[in-house]
Amino acid sequence: MKKIAVLTSGGDAPGMNACIRAVVRGAIYYEAEVYGIYQGYAGLINNEIERMNSFSVSNILQRGGTILKSSRSEEFRTKEGRQKAYENLQNLGITGMVVIGGDGSFTGAKIFYEEYGLPIIGVPGTIDNDIYGTDKTIGFDTAVNTTLDAIDKIRDTADSHGRIFFVEVMGRDSGYIAIQSAIGGGAESVILPEKEATTQEVIEHLRDGLRRDKSFSIVVVAEKDTPGYAVQLAREVGEAITKKDIRVIVLGHIQRGGAPTSTDRTLASRLGLAAVEGLIDGHKNKMVGVINDKIVFTPLEDAIGKDKPLNPELLRAMKILSL
Numbered sequence: 001m002k003k004i005a006v007l008t009s010g011g012d013a014p015g016m017n018a019c020i021r022a023v024v025r026g027a028i029y030y031e032a033e034v035y036g037i038y039q040g041y042a043g044l045i046n047n048e049i050e051r052m053n054s055f056s057v058s059n060i061l062q063r064g065g066t067i068l069k070s071s072r073s074e075e076f077r078t079k080e081g082r083q084k085a086y087e088n089l090q091n092l093g094i095t096g097m098v099v100i101g102g103d104g105s106f107t108g109a110k111i112f113y114e115e116y117g118l119p120i121i122g123v124p125g126t127i128d129n130d131i132y133g134t135d136k137t138i139g140f141d142t143a144v145n146t147t148l149d150a151i152d153k154i155r156d157t158a159d160s161h162g163r164i165f166f167v168e169v170m171g172r173d174s175g176y177i178a179i180q181s182a183i184g185g186g187a188e189s190v191i192l193p194e195k196e197a198t199t200q201e202v203i204e205h206l207r208d209g210l211r212r213d214k215s216f217s218i219v220v221v222a223e224k225d226t227p228g229y230a231v232q233l234a235r236e237v238g239e240a241i242t243k244k245d246i247r248v249i250v251l252g253h254i255q256r257g258g259a260p261t262s263t264d265r266t267l268a269s270r271l272g273l274a275a276v277e278g279l280i281d282g283h284k285n286k287m288v289g290v291i292n293d294k295i296v297f298t299p300l301e302d303a304i305g306k307d308k309p310l311n312p313e314l315l316r317a318m319k320i321l322s323l
């Protein structure tokens with residue numbers, strides 16, 4: 001009898017619930033027992049594990065957040081923490097685990113597999129879309145739709161008052177949300193972690209727009225390491241461009257909430273089921289993703305270690321269309 005456990009870890013992402021549902025129902029379809037681990041790796045260490053059935057995941061497909069809750073566990077970084085986690089799984093006779101999360105969660109999964117050999121499949125669940133081995137991560141599409149909804153509203157008021165707005169979006173190390181929000185939101189400029197732009201460049205670009213009688217402008221800024229970075233940038237730009245009113249919006253965690261889009265629901269459902277099928281087929285220490293609409297398994301090592309650079313075509317489109 002197979003016994004599969006599932007947890008969500010790291011920053012939550014819309015669609016995680018749809019994925020949990022797919023893991024649970026997929027496991028039941030294959031006549032495996034399925035267990036939900038609460039609070040990510042922290043709950044695994046504290047033995048917060050419950051048997052799940054088909055009804056445990058009723059009516060969650062459309063909900064944001066994660067019914068299993070999530071955490072960034074410091075204790076799982078220690079050997080002692082991982083030992084406790086393994087003992088809890090062993091006591092229940094768990095034969096495989098599905099970890100829904102981002103690169104930090106996969107790093108933990110890889111170390112755990114190397115130490116104890118428990119088969120693990122990672123499912124990419126993060127709004128950042130910064131994981132190699134999948135075209136899109138669960139939550140990214142919803143997050144971008146949330147930023148676009150906000151930018152559309154900001155445009156209305158920016159237009160009425162002829163102002164420059166700096167809109168900060170999430171993405172600590174990755175500019176996927178920023179570039180897609182900038183293109184979809186018709187921004188004049190985008191500041192990305194991957195492509196260092198100087199304040200002077202932003203100023204020149206905005207001045208150029210003003211010379212061509214642009215009445216208002218949107219600048220999308222990826223948060224980088226410091227949430228609130230857009231505030232600092234706006235202040236510096238404001239000292240140079242004095243004849244325009246400048247305002248800043250930090251969208252923050254609003255991007256992590258809300259009902260998943262159809263794209264995220266489908267992606268999450270496919271990946272959750274594929275993770276279970278992967279475990280049953282004997283895959284281990286891998287992440288499941290979708291590339292060119294096909295399910296693909298990638299070693300966790302590559303999913304964590306390899307870069308997924310921004311599509312240069314998007315950067316080019318942004319430059320041309322923001323003229």
Ligand code: F6P
Pocket residue numbers: 011102126127128170171172223256
């Ligand atoms: O990794 C997802 C993410 O939303 C990043 O975009 C962001 O920088 C970070 O999580 C925020 O983390 P926390 O929820 O711990 O503030």
